[in-house]
Amino acid sequence: MRPELVLRRESSAHVWLLHHESPTKVGTYAYVNPVVAVAVGYFLGGEELGLRTILGTGFVLVSVVVITTTKRGLYSVFRGCG
Numbered sequence: 001m002r003p004e005l006v007l008r009r010e011s012s013a014h015v016w017l018l019h020h021e022s023p024t025k026v027g028t029y030a031y032v033n034p035v036v037a038v039a040v041g042y043f044l045g046g047e048e049l050g051l052r053t054i055l056g057t058g059f060v061l062v063s064v065v066v067i068t069t070t071k072r073g074l075y076s077v078f079r080g081c082g
Contacts, residue, residue, distance in 0.1 A: 014029060027067075034060070
């Protein structure tokens with residue numbers, strides 16, 4: 001598939017998400033894409049995974065879970081601390 005078609009498909013998915021989810025959840029889309037690329041490279045491309053890649057992927061996934069499941073009130077408490 002041509003790169004510009006892939007980019008157009010990702011852009012349309014991003015726009016669709018903006019209409020159906022909160023901006024916070026849509027923002028996590030950018031963090032999950034590299035994790036998907038790592039998984040595709042490993043399972044379909046035969047690429048090796050190093051310890052740093054595995055740890056980084058884990059941190060990204062945990063962060064996305066925390067962002068998407070944390071209540072807004074908790075954010076406003078920490079926001080006032082800075």
